[in-house]
Amino acid sequence: MGQQISEQQVLAALSRVQEPELGGDLVSRRMIKDVQVEGSVVSFTVELTTPACPLKGQIRNETEAAVLAIPGVTEVKVEFSANVRQHAGIPEQAAIPGVANVIAVAAGKGGVGKSTVAANLAVALAQEGASVGLLDADVFGPSLPLMLGITGQPEAVSDAHGQAVMLPLEGYGIKTISVGFLIDENQPVIWRGPMVSQLLRQFLYQVAWAPLDYLIIDMPPGTGDIALTLAQSLPLTGAVIVTTPQTVATIDVIKAMEMFKKVNVPLVGVVENMAYFLAPDTGRRYDIFGSGGAQRVATQLGVPLLGQIPLGMAVRAGGDSGQPAVISDAPDAYAELFRELARQVAGRISIMKYAGGEQS
Numbered sequence: 232m233g234q235q236i237s238e239q240q241v242l243a244a245l246s247r248v249q250e251p252e253l254g255g256d257l258v259s260r261r262m263i264k265d266v267q268v269e270g271s272v273v274s275f276t277v278e279l280t281t282p283a284c285p286l287k288g289q290i291r292n293e294t295e296a297a298v299l300a301i302p303g304v305t306e307v308k309v310e311f312s313a314n315v316r317q318h319a320g321i322p323e324q325a326a327i328p329g330v331a332n333v334i335a336v337a338a339g340k341g342g343v344g345k346s347t348v349a350a351n352l353a354v355a356l357a358q359e360g361a362s363v364g365l366l367d368a369d370v371f372g373p374s375l376p377l378m379l380g381i382t383g384q385p386e387a388v389s390d391a392h393g394q395a396v397m398l399p400l401e402g403y404g405i406k407t408i409s410v411g412f413l414i415d416e417n418q419p420v421i422w423r424g425p426m427v428s429q430l431l432r433q434f435l436y437q438v439a440w441a442p443l444d445y446l447i448i449d450m451p452p453g454t455g456d457i458a459l460t461l462a463q464s465l466p467l468t469g470a471v472i473v474t475t476p477q478t479v480a481t482i483d484v485i486k487a488m489e490m491f492k493k494v495n496v497p498l499v500g501v502v503e504n505m506a507y508f509l510a511p512d513t514g515r516r517y518d519i520f521g522s523g524g525a526q527r528v529a530t531q532l533g534v535p536l537l538g539q540i541p542l543g544m545a546v547r548a549g550g551d552s553g554q555p556a557v558i559s560d561a562p563d564a565y566a567e568l569f570r571e572l573a574r575q576v577a578g579r580i581s582i583m584k585y586a587g588g589e590q591s
């Protein structure tokens with residue numbers, strides 16, 4: 232029998248593996264937990280900054296290889312866990328207790344698929360193992376109840392401090408709240424700015440969201456007063472801007488990005504929706520609205536292009552039938568692209584947090 236393998240040897244091997252995005256090695260970043268050695272079998276857990284980590288595969292391969300290089304090790308079992316931390320940079324009084332990150336999904340103009348992206352992003356993050364909420368702040372056209380097929384009235388209950396709170400409705404593993412749950416959809420609603428702000432404050436602070444890793448906010452379209460006030464007053468970790476190829480070069484997209492910059496909300500990146508069309512019969516790609524535009528704008532503004540979602544019949548049908556595309560296995564629902572988008576968003580947020588300092 233060979234010499235017994237020690238925990239120190241395992242940690243020494245793992246300290247040579249770098250965290251691919253955040254830098255530093257996994258041991259100094261205190262990402263390695265629960266090392267166990269049983270004979271020649273070594274197991275440990277890597278604690279990620281998000282369950283939707285885009286580089287999980289790479290981390291698995293590199294840690295496995297590093298530990299297998301220790302003489303006598305025959306098998307390595309890598310588990311993953313995640314500890315999504317509260318973003319620093321949000322003033323304490325504005326933070327929502329128990330909600331680690333608030334992400335705005337916004338667009339320079341209506342109809343580009345902002346709500347579709349918000350809903351699929353939220354469900355995809357939940358599929359990756361995160362706890363997720365979705366707040367429909369698009370009070371003028373609340374489309375999330377229809378897109379997620381969720382109906383009903385949120386129940387009011389007392390929280391642990393005796394305060395009245397609304398219970399969000401649940402579906403597809405996410406918690407959600409929308410003005411669409413509270414009003415009669417056939418009644419036109421006339422909202423003025425202050426009423427919207429007050430309602431949204433209620434949606435943020437008087438809803439039993441916690442605990443959440445990510446609260447996704449489907450913002451009202453455009454950069455008008457309401458969107459600006461919201462961007463300014465929400466405790467946002469960052470903003471994701473949705474555009475289509477034909478609107479990408481327009482001033483609206485730039486305006487949306489500048490609006491967030493002006494109020495010091497970091498841009499997570501740009502999503503190009505309806506980016507191209509793949510003919511279902513031939514598989515041929517058609518760049519109906521041109522190509523490369525979103526990438527150019529992203530590069531020009533120094534933010535990443537987080538993903539490109541093609542035009543897909545199943546994406547639209549999913550939205551209309553209350554079944555978000557990301558739960559479908561139809562090829563033109565592009566579920567895997569939505570999941571990859573979710574990983575990119577989560578990964579970027581972890582990097583932003585690291586750059587800006589973090590709270591445990």
Ligand SMILES: Nc1ncnc2c1ncn2[C@@H]1O[C@H](COP(=O)(O)OP(=O)(O)OP(=O)(O)O)[C@@H](O)[C@H]1O
Pocket residue numbers: 338340341342343344345346347348369372374452504505540541542543544546547548550551
């Ligand atoms: N990638 C896509 N492929 C096909 N249809 C899509 C795609 N993305 C969105 N759609 C469809 O386009 C329409 C508009 O989408 P959505 O409601 O998400 O846009 P929006 O930007 O939120 O609009 P508004 O600003 O008016 O709320 C919907 O019918 C939706 O199903």
